Amino acid sequence: MALKPIRLTRIDETHRDSHTRLCADDHCLFLYEKTSGRDYTFSKSNNLISNLKKPVTSNANVLSYKRNAISKCAADLRASLRPEWLRIATLVPIPPSKAPSDPAYDNRMEQVCRLIVDGQDVRNLVIQNTTMVANHARGTADRVTVEELLAVYSIDESLANPAPNVIGIVDDMLTAGTHYRAMHTVLSDRFPDATIIGIFVARRIFPDD
Template identity: 55%
Template sequence: MTVRLSLIDDSNRGDHFHLTPADTCFYLFEYTSHRDYSFSQTNSLISNLKKKPSQSSNAGYYHKGRAIMSCAQTLAATLNPNWLNSATLVPTPGSKARDHPDYDDRIERICRLMRNPEPDVRNLVYQTQSTAASHEVAQGNRVTVQQLIEAYAIDEAAAQRTPTSIGIVDDVLTAGTHFRAMHSVLSARFPGVPIIGLFVARRVFPADDFDML
């Protein structure tokens, strides 16, 4: 089956309430919330991606590397090669700061493995303090856009060359909190530079969640 990037548009933007009509975001798959890894291939893929580095000695951790490679290959196959030649890919930082045992560079690895030679991948934004992972806490306790903006910082050493276009890369688009914060920080540092979002999957809810309403 041929996989293509899908655009977030008026039909589904409401599922990701921090996005606006001015945002351009693409995704590959749909990840079903409130279901475990066995529910679908995408749920399994995302579950493997999110295996914690502190669990690297556990059986099955090798699936994380396979998931990273799969995401890299699929994204590379769907992106316009001319755009990839000129764009700067910016990995969305994980929830843990660089000095935390569970600091996870999975998104950076996805970006760098998209092709050989590597595309222009730059950690332009880094997180100065650790936060709770959104998928591990209840809705009301999740980090906000403003909290992320305050926790994010620009790596000025990586920002010396102004990008011609930016692709913010992340694994799952949920509310759009991280994208909104990343977009705010990057657009303030690089005004006028086009920014898009690239996601492995967008979050959807199972049908029976709505049947209970």
């Protein structure tokens, strides 16, 4: 049975202990919950995220699962976001861990954003030209920090005009909230008058949750 879209849920005080890098006034929304430490067979949302994150260097059969997951995420977000908000918003995907010159560069979230609504304002406003180890490939004690991301994030000034009024930072997974916090910092410094929210396909939960 297909995974049914649900309404976007806002991160509030009942969730915040799981996303320790978020600030109290961060406005972040998610669709699904992915259980940490469980594989793709555990739940439909675990399966969706697993397929979405399949490496771009995989074989054609595996990549077909990835393409289906990209389409699914876009359709579910489109069904959950208000059309009137989408008409005024600029969607900004969080950069992947690999630099654009890396053969493993994976712009899956840009693809999701561009599929949400044809003609939607999608901009890679924040660029990361240095390849970093993805968080899911790091040890628990070696997770990337906000400061490390701020050191490699920059605004692509060629895409900065017109200045966005409403920004939706879009990513597949909300874990600690590190990438979102770094993105928010860079974007709010450059566009201080913009309203910024975070939109996530899923948030990480633990089995005991």
